[in-house]
Amino acid sequence: MKFGILVNEGPYNHQASDSAYQFAKAALEKGHEIFRVFFYYDGVNNATSLGQPPSDDRNVTKNWQKLAEDHKVDLVVCVAAGLRRGIVEGNLAPGFRISGLGQLIEAGIQADRLVTFGD
Amino acid sequence: MKFGILVNEGPYNHQASDSAYQFAKAALEKGHEIFRVFFYYDGVNNATSLGQPPSDDRNVTKNWQKLAEDHKVDLVVCVAAGLRRGIVEGNLAPGFRISGLGQLIEAGIQADRLVTFGD
Amino acid sequence: MSVLHTVNKSPFDRNNLDSCLNHAQPGDAILLIEDAVFAAMAGTAVAGKMADAAKTFRLHVLGPDLKARGFDPAGVVTGVTVVDYGGFVELAAQNKAINAWL
């Protein structure tokens, strides 16, 4: 089954991106496909290349990047939401790409299920 | 009277930073002093130099910068909260400075009133 | 000396206002800002509670936040005072501490 995932909140402040990551990992382990993870609202902050969380805590951005590396998951950051909040090509972590909101609607159409994580 | 202001949330996603800015402006207009504005939690995202909100919307970061320029308001971003979220010297907007959480406690001690804006 | 309590969440969505009303002391000032301003309007399901609260506390609502949301400051519950940001500053100055019910 093809899942689309929408992440509405930034890392650390809300559990949303952690929950989304755990869901994605479990879906892949069960042999499902992740069609796309779309980052919207403050969710775009998951894609910063500049975050340095304490070494004894998880690194949310790195978690997403590893998922992209290991399973070729498509990580898409909304361009408009990113511009508003200062997530742009210059500080985009490798593994993420910036694109339009249409990519979210497309995920809703193409994926069998769209799962949202937010506040 | 000396006011300290604590901003807990990032720009745009919550009204908190807009409310804090309007409060600060009104306090200065009434002849009060702003001892310090401290940005904590996602509030650190107010200090990004990379935000480009739509031209027909307000620019929250620029609002703060103008307050700092016109009234020498001390805008302090928490170093630990900023590191976690990717607000560091490299993308810090002019007018803000990065320092420790002790600066917030100091504001609580030195200011006559501490006003918090958050979610 | 009394305390200023600020509430910024809708009374229909969250418990912030209730928690504030449960802890504030008689005579304290309460200021509704942002999405809490809905609690100030007459004719809602919480208007009765607010009218009661006005007997114990000095209730205020931020006019700019009411207008932003399309509400007429003239339509607030009896006993609620409408203030602007300057009034917010004065309330903060006149009370000894500010407790934000986040």
Added chain:
Amino acid sequence: MSVLHTVNKSPFDRNNLDSCLNHAQPGDAILLIEDAVFAAMAGTAVAGKMADAAKTFRLHVLGPDLKARGFDPAGVVTGVTVVDYGGFVELAAQNKAINAWL
């Protein structure tokens, strides 16, 4: 085909769970995650409401979120099923749409 509803907010703080229960259809699946897991525990002020809801809906709670908060999955309200992230994925696959009550 039924729907999976996810709720992630504490029932003591916000109205998300109530709004979900008010709109879900009989037979729908509801999964409590993050701060909504408090609603699953026996002995709370909302336990009676959850026991009632279990008669109409297929109630689930995310075990990892319960354990994170120090609660024993064995202590949930009767009728609530504890699942892990794999179970969350299965619920999402078995229902035709997922409605997140944010």
Added chain:
Amino acid sequence: MDEMDSGIVKKFMFVNRKAPHGTVYALEVLEMVLISAAFDQDVHLAFIDDGIYQIKKGQAPAEIGVKNFSPTYRALEGYDIEKLYVEAEGMAERGLTEDDLLVPVEVLSRAEMGKLMAEMDVVLTA
């Protein structure tokens, strides 16, 4: 527009539960809704709980320094987005009537809204 024309038409519902201005969700959901129009899907907008405040008439956020995006709801019709639903119980709780709303909507009871939601293929909430 080739890539947007997949031939698949799904029932999309944007569920608005949050008030405008206090948080950005109302504005950014509206941006989603406008984009969705390009994909020829069967788009529904539901306003329940505090989401009803999004379509309150007379919004004037100039003094809080925030953009007034509420006129955009009136423009939805031009994008062929015409299925707007508001919940009666939520309006009553907030002391609002249809006259307070800035766009024509279909008023549904909570029970009817629940049934309509159950028909959707994709539900986007914020």
Added chain:
Amino acid sequence: MDEMDSGIVKKFMFVNRKAPHGTVYALEVLEMVLISAAFDQDVHLAFIDDGIYQIKKGQAPAEIGVKNFSPTYRALEGYDIEKLYVEAEGMAERGLTEDDLLVPVEVLSRAEMGKLMAEMDVVLTA
């Protein structure tokens, strides 16, 4: 430590109203509390509403991939932060008793908690 010794001692209260793990506030408030210890202020911690869950025993967030910071509450005593208050009504609503808590606390009624809050000079809530 010179700049921290202003000679002023204020009554600070950190009011915790939010559950841990679902949001970061509990963790980052704790970081504030630890820093405050260096300033020789009269520090109080209040746990009300969902904030009571912050000091629930047995937290084990390994499976959600999040750091378990709850042992830090036990370390507060070492920083001379010993004025911890929990609200009785909030515990009852959540089905919790003092035995469920990982640190010694003073249990106050809601009315007592309100009176204590009113004595503070600086109240920090999250």
